[in-house]
Amino acid sequence: MLSELENVVLGVVNVNQPCSAYRVRMVFARSPSRHWSGSAGSIYPLVRRLESGGLLQSVTRRGDGRATRLYRLTRRGRSRLLSWLRPPLPDGGDLMTMDPLRVRVRFMEALRSEERLAVLEDAEAKLREKLVSIDHEARNDKRAGDTFRYLSGRGAIRSIRAQLDWLREVRKVLGLEK
Amino acid sequence: MLSELENVVLGVVNVNQPCSAYRVRMVFARSPSRHWSGSAGSIYPLVRRLESGGLLQSVTRRGDGRATRLYRLTRRGRSRLLSWLRPPLPDGGDLMTMDPLRVRVRFMEALRSEERLAVLEDAEAKLREKLVSIDHEARNDKRAGDTFRYLSGRGAIRSIRAQLDWLREVRKVLGLEK
C-alpha cells in the first residue's frame, strides 16, 4: 500500500509529465495548505522509491550541463494512480477532515469569556484572509481552464466558509455576539 | 514546543480529571475522526513525557489491586494548555483542513466520466452516513449540556455539509448531474 503522499505525488507527476522532483516539491511548497511541506528529505527519497518500485520512470536531461531527472508514470504507475482514485474511497472516518480550530474549541471551556472571544476573532480574521487568496487562485484556475484545480479550490473555499459560519454559531451559543 | 497531540492530550486530561492514560486512549478511539488512533504506543510514552516535563502529575490508585495511574494537570500544565488555546492561533495555512476527497478530485481528470460519477456517488453516500452518526452524537451532547463537545460536533456537521454541497457543484461543473 502506498501512503497518501505517495499517491498524491503520482497524481502530481501525472498532471505535469515529464516532471522533475523539484517541480513536485514546488507544487507542495506553493500549495495553500501546509499539510505536506514537500521538503527535499521527503520528496527525493520518495520518487526514488516509486521509481525502483516500477511506478515511475525517468530520463536524465543532459547536454545543458545540469543533470535533471524527468519522471513519467509507467503503465503500472498509472494503474496504481487510477485504483487510488477509483471507489471504494476510504470510509467516512478517514474522509473526515481534521480541523485544528475545532479541536481548540472543544477545550475552550478552560478560557475566560473575553479570551474565548479573542480566539474566535483571531480565527475569523485569519480565515477571511486565506479565503481571499484562495478565491483569487480559483478565479485564475477557472480562467486558465484548469477545471480540476479549480474544483479543488472551490472545495477549499466552501470549507473555509463553513468554518466561518460555524464561528458565528459558536459565538451565538456562547453569548459572545458583538 | 509541544506537538498538537500533546496539547490535545492536555485538553483531554483537563476535561476528564483525574484521568487514566487508558481513558485518554478511549477518547481518541471513540472519536469520529481517525486522525489520531490513540494507540498505546503513542499515549503511554506521551503522558509519561508530559509528567516528567512537569505538566502532568499522577496518583497511583492502589488497594483495589490494580495499579491505575490517574493524571491531573499541574499549574504549569494548565498554563501551557491555556497558552495553546489563546491567540495567536497558527496562521491561515495551518488553519486549513486537509481533505482527502479534495485531493482526489484534484487528480480525477485521469478517470473516465462514469468512474468520476462513481467516485462522487461513493463519497456522497459515505459522508451522508457519517453525518447522521455525528448529528446523533451532537444532539446527545446538547441534551447532556456538554456545550463545547456539542459545538465541536457542530463544526464537524457543517464541514461535512460543505463537502456534500461541494460534491454537487463538482457534478454540475463536470456535467454529471442525475
Next chain:
DNA sequence: TCCATCATGTAAACAGTTACATGATTGC
C-alpha cells in the same frame, strides 16, 4: 468459567521534517 473491558507497557518500523550540503543556470 469465560469473555469483554480496563489497564499498562515495549520494540520495531515507518513517514515525514529540519537542517545541512553542493552546484548549475538565468537575469540584472
Next chain:
DNA sequence: GCAATCATGTAACTGTTTACATGATGGA
C-alpha cells in the same frame, strides 16, 4: 559579479503506528 531560482541529495531526529505482551476486574 551577484542574487534568485533550479536542482539534487543525505543525516539526524521526531512523532506516530503496528504488533506484541501482560495481567486484573466485572458480569453472564
